[in-house]
Amino acid sequence: MAAIDFSAFLLGVTVLFGVIWLFDRLFLVKARRARAEAEGAEVAEPWPVDWARSLFPVILVVLILRSFVAEPFRIPSGSMMPTLDVGDFILVNKFSYGLRMPAFNNKLLENGEPRRGDVVVFRFPGYRCADGNGNIVRSGDQTCQDPNAPVPGENWIKRVIGVPGDRIETRGSELFINGERVAMDELGPYKGDPERPEDQLLMTYGSKLYTEHLGSINHTIALTPAYNMPQDIPNAVVPSEVPKGCYIVMGDNRMNSTDSRWWGCMPEENLVGKAFFVWLAWRGFDHGISGVLDLSRMGKVIH
Incomplete structure (x- = not known):
């Protein structure tokens, strides 16, 4: 049964999105909010962070179900x-x-x-x-x-x-x-x-x-x-x-x-x-x- 190594791909994407989201939460989000407040503007997330925050939980669930169930x-x-x-x-x-x-x-x-x-x-x-x-x-x-x-x-x-x-x-x-x-x-x-x-x-x-x-x-x-x-x-x-x-x-x-x-x-x-x-x-x-x-x-x- 031929198949690409989708497990490795899925694991890599999960780790990547998780790292982006965590790095932003730990090091970048406070500075971004401070700049937005000083400028009187809404807090806007960069698109990589927005994607990571939205997709990480979904992909994590898929990875767990596919790997262990x-x-x-x-x-x-x-x-x-x-x-x-x-x-x-x-x-x-x-x-x-x-x-x-x-x-x-x-x-x-x-x-x-x-x-x-x-x-x-x-x-x-x-x-x-x-x-x-x-x-x-x-x-x-x-x-x-x-x-x-x-x-x-x-x-x-x-x-x-x-x-x-x-x-x-x-x-x-x-x-x-x-x-x-x-x-x-x-x-x-x-x-x-x-x-x-x-x-x-x-x-x-x-x-x-x-x-x-x-x-x-x-x-x-x-x-x-x-x-x-x-x-x-x-x-x-x-x-x-x-x-x-x-x-x-x-x-x-x-x-x-x-x-x-x-x-x-x-x-x-x-x-x-x-x-x-x-x-x-x-x-x-x-x-x-x-x-x-x-x-x-x-x-x-x-x-």
Whole structure:
């Protein structure tokens, strides 16, 4: 899930407006009032002070709500289909896994850990690559030709499959956790709008839907082996046992998701929060006014 670093921007603006307002109150306002009284004129605030005084409380409230309560995100790709579709706007619970400092993301308060089956938003950690000294580093280059390529500052969304200490294995479309095969019930072929590229791909390659029973979470996944068959776990990047402080995550569109099978485990410190609600499903104007919103998905609780 691509996103600009809006948290850092919001924090910076909040601090800037707060500093302007406080500096004016401490050092400038008395002199300004004295000059106005001597001249018999009304006290006029400079426009930066007026803006800071007016906007600081509003932006501070937004920062607190967005950082510690819930944050909106938009789904940009089909890697979580059919659970989440392109254009879904979701809310992410920022308190589910502890309070974190805005922008810096360091944890301020513990409040539980992700469980198998949770749909989580996280900062993309980058691909695991060997540098010239034989060390494993995180890179933004999927091919690892440039191990020092910067990792893009993006937020991604996937489902937690393995928690620390789990032994994860995949064999084609089959998933094994701690030696036991994860059960699936076939629902039938994927059906969608043949004019939408995301639906067209799944339908063209004969995708089938299954209910996957991941612990207490029952959710729908799409399997499309004719389109792509991701590398199995374990592999050169991903060991079978999930390390401490890490999670194995995958997309529900299993054959069309760049996830832990390609770039390794997701570090705990990269967590943003738990996705829990679809509040808007925007499909654009490609199919006329009637196709702008998908009312059937709006209000959906994410499982």
